[in-house]
Every structure is written in C-alpha cells, then in structure tokens.
Amino acid sequence: MIRSVLIVDDSRLARMMVAGLILDRWPNARIREAENADQALVAVAHETPDLVILDHSMPGESGLDVVAKLRASAPEADVALVTANIQSSIRQRASDAGCHFVAKPVTAEKIDKLLADIGIAP
Numbered sequence: 001m002i003r004s005v006l007i008v009d010d011s012r013l014a015r016m017m018v019a020g021l022i023l024d025r026w027p028n029a030r031i032r033e034a035e036n037a038d039q040a041l042v043a044v045a046h047e048t049p050d051l052v053i054l055d056h057s058m059p060g061e062s063g064l065d066v067v068a069k070l071r072a073s074a075p076e077a078d079v080a081l082v083t084a085n086i087q088s089s090i091r092q093r094a095s096d097a098g099c100h101f102v103a104k105p106v107t108a109e110k111i112d113k114l115l116a117d118i119g120i121a122p
Contacts, residue, residue: 002022002025002026002029002050002051002115002120003028003029003030003050004029004030004032004047004048004049004050004051005019005022005029005030005031005032005049005050005051005052005053006032006033006034006040006043006044006049006051006052006053006077007019007022007031007032007033007034007053008033008034008035008036008037008039008040008052008053008054008055008058008063009033009035009053009054009055009058009082010035010036010055010057010058010059011055012035014055014082014104014106015033017106018053018082018106018111019031019033021106021107021108021111022111024108025111025112025115032047032049035058036058036059036060036061037058037060037061037062037063037065037066037069038060038061040052040054040066040070041066041069041070041073044070044073044074044077045073048073048074048076048077049074049077050077050078051077051078051079051080051118052070052074052077052078052079052080053080053082053102054066054067054070054079054080054081054082054099055082055083056081056082056083056085056090057083057084057085063081063082063083064081064090064093064094064097064099067079067081067097067098067099068097071097071098078100078118079097079098079099079100080099080100080101080102080114080118081094081097081099081100081101081102082102082103082104082106083101083102083103083104084103084104084105086103100114100117100118102114
C-alpha cells in the first residue's frame with residue numbers, strides 16, 4: 001500500500017492527473033506536490049515519501065539531474081521518471097539512476113504497471 005506520494009512536475013494539470021490516478025487506487029494516500037527540483041528536495045527533507053513521481057523536463061534541474069540528490073535524502077523511496085521523451089538514451093539514463101520509466105501521457109494502465117513493477121498492486 002502507498003501511504004505517501006510526491007509528484008514533481010512544473011505542470012499543475014499533470015500533477016492533478018497523476019494525483020487522481022493514485023487516489024483512484026489508494027484513496028487514503030497522502031499526495032504532496034512540487035513544481036521543481038528545489039521544492040522536491042525540500043519536501044523530501046521534511047518527510048520521505050513511499051514513491052516520487054518525477055517529471056523529466058522542468059525549469060532548472062531536470063528530473064534526471066535531481067535523482068541522485070533525492071536518493072541521498074530518501075534512499076528507500078521508489079522513484080519514477082515521467083517524460084514524453086522516450087528516446088533510448090533517456091530510458092537508459094533512468095535505468096542507470098535506478099528509476100522506473102513512465103512515458104507521457106500518464107494513464108491508469110501506466111500507473112498500474114508502475115505500481116506492479118515496484119511490487120505494489122492496487
């Protein structure tokens with residue numbers, strides 16, 4: 001079961017959509033949001049989430065750029081990189097960073113697969 005999810009995306013709409021998909025599966029999950037890498041690091045410093053869903057393309061640091069910092073603050077959190085950039089080089093970098101990969105647009109099926117991949121079934 002997921003208790004806490006941090007959704008990091010500069011798009012409010014994207015954050016709302018992902019939050020809705022998570023809450024459809026776990027209505028009691030606590031959802032926190034961040035608009036960028038700096039806000040994500042502050043949020044993780046205050047409380048470690050079970051899952052971080054991280055957009056790749058954001059102002060400032062990209063999702064992949066901030067993964068190592070997130071891992072240092074919250075090594076036990078699962079991290080998923082969400083991006084429309086499905087190039088094999090991005091997928092490889094995500095894999096190398098220990099991130100799950102979710103291609104945009106995020107759908108219920110993709111969230112279900114992510115949760116299955118991290119060993120959490122809805």
